[in-house]
Amino acid sequence: MIEHVLHLILLLLAARSFGEIATRIGQPALVGEIGAGLALAVLAASLNAPFLAELSRSAFLDLTAEFGIFFLLLLAGLEIAPGELFFLLGGSGCGKTTLLRCIAGLETPTKGKIFFGERDVTALPTHKREAAMVFQSYALWPHMTVGQNIAFGLEERKVDKKEIQCRVEEALAMVKLEGFTKRGIDQMSGGQQQRVSLARALVVRPKCLLLDEPLSNLDAQLRLEMRSEIRRIVKENDLTGVYVTHDQAEALSMADRMAVMDQGVVVQVGPPEEIYRKPISSYVAGFIGETNLLKGRVDENNLVNTATATLAATPSVTDWTPSPGEEVILSIRPEAVKIVNATQADLRGKIIERIYLGSIIQYAVELGDGSVMQVTEQNPKIIRSPGEELVGLQFSGQDVTLLAR
Numbered sequence: 428m429i430e431h432v433l434h435l436i437l438l439l440l441a442a443r444s445f446g447e448i449a450t451r452i453g454q455p456a457l458v459g460e461i462g463a464g465l466a467l468a469v470l471a472a473s474l475n476a477p478f479l480a481e482l483s484r485s486a487f488l489d490l491t492a493e494f495g496i497f498f499l500l501l502l503a504g505l506e507i508a509p510g511e512l513f514f515l516l517g518g519s520g521c522g523k524t525t526l527l528r529c530i531a532g533l534e535t536p537t538k539g540k541i542f543f544g545e546r547d548v549t550a551l552p553t554h555k556r557e558a559a560m561v562f563q564s565y566a567l568w569p570h571m572t573v574g575q576n577i578a579f580g581l582e583e584r585k586v587d588k589k590e591i592q593c594r595v596e597e598a599l600a601m602v603k604l605e606g607f608t609k610r611g612i613d614q615m616s617g618g619q620q621q622r623v624s625l626a627r628a629l630v631v632r633p634k635c636l637l638l639d640e641p642l643s644n645l646d647a648q649l650r651l652e653m654r655s656e657i658r659r660i661v662k663e664n665d666l667t668g669v670y671v672t673h674d675q676a677e678a679l680s681m682a683d684r685m686a687v688m689d690q691g692v693v694v695q696v697g698p699p700e701e702i703y704r705k706p707i708s709s710y711v712a713g714f715i716g717e718t719n720l721l722k723g724r725v726d727e728n729n730l731v732n733t734a735t736a737t738l739a740a741t742p743s744v745t746d747w748t749p750s751p752g753e754e755v756i757l758s759i760r761p762e763a764v765k766i767v768n769a770t771q772a773d774l775r776g777k778i779i780e781r782i783y784l785g786s787i788i789q790y791a792v793e794l795g796d797g798s799v800m801q802v803t804e805q806n807p808k809i810i811r812s813p814g815e816e817l818v819g820l821q822f823s824g825q826d827v828t829l830l831a832r
Contacts, residue, residue: 517688559628574608739824763826772819
């Protein structure tokens, strides 16, 4: 019995220690706790301790099977401020839509809690959460008019007919579709249908507006127009918005703050400028915009020796300084690089590709080790051509980010 208690204490201490380590490197504590379970399983095998092995195995299975991807998100402790337009950003299958649907009440978590303010809404049905959702597919009834589509939620809530009429007109005014009450859905453009979908969500007067990739079905010009419209609607009506997308441009241009997700884990949270300029990892740096990633090793002077040059860099995390000899990754945004004469820079290469985009020109420059750096210049005075001539690549040390992982 005493042996079992000691094993349990060992498990708890290991889980806590691994959780603290995970937190320090920007991961949810749960990730470290899973690691503790795995480590104890290995230790148990080496010590031939069957109870310890069973304890670590069951802990690991509970964490992965019961918690699942979504609960890693919840235990990361996301907190969204009132009136904030918050983005969940990540690749397909990262868990962002699952999280949104749980907030909306369309899916029920088996662990963790969801709070609106101090109110626990985890077990509440969708219509009692003071939240409304705008879907990617609009989800409008084609046989109903615009007004009937917008009024549907209020009719289900048994709202008085006169109030329904007033609130439908109010919602149409919010999305700038006054006078469209009797118009058929099939008579509306894609952008107008998206506005109707927004109006249907707004008519119930939610405190939280949930948007699941609402612009993905629109053409490029309409997407640009609707970005500003959605942000205006959220801010003018003092709503809290949670917006799911895989489009980095949408997130950067609209968000107050964003969470970047990868494989069910919240990797980094912050304002768009911070995440773009100080990505915490190579995944974030590569996902949010384009970047150049260079491998190197830190020397005694805190400079980074790469295969082609020695560079100064700024750590992405303020309380982290790599040790001499440590292998690191550098991130340099293409727009931070300027092409100059070869004699003016330590980093040199040959232009192998040029893409002309009007006011912007993109270059691919092959370095001496065979790697390629992307360079973006806006309205350059000199337009260069691919060729054998060496060019220099110039940038500030403040534009070179030393990634924490």
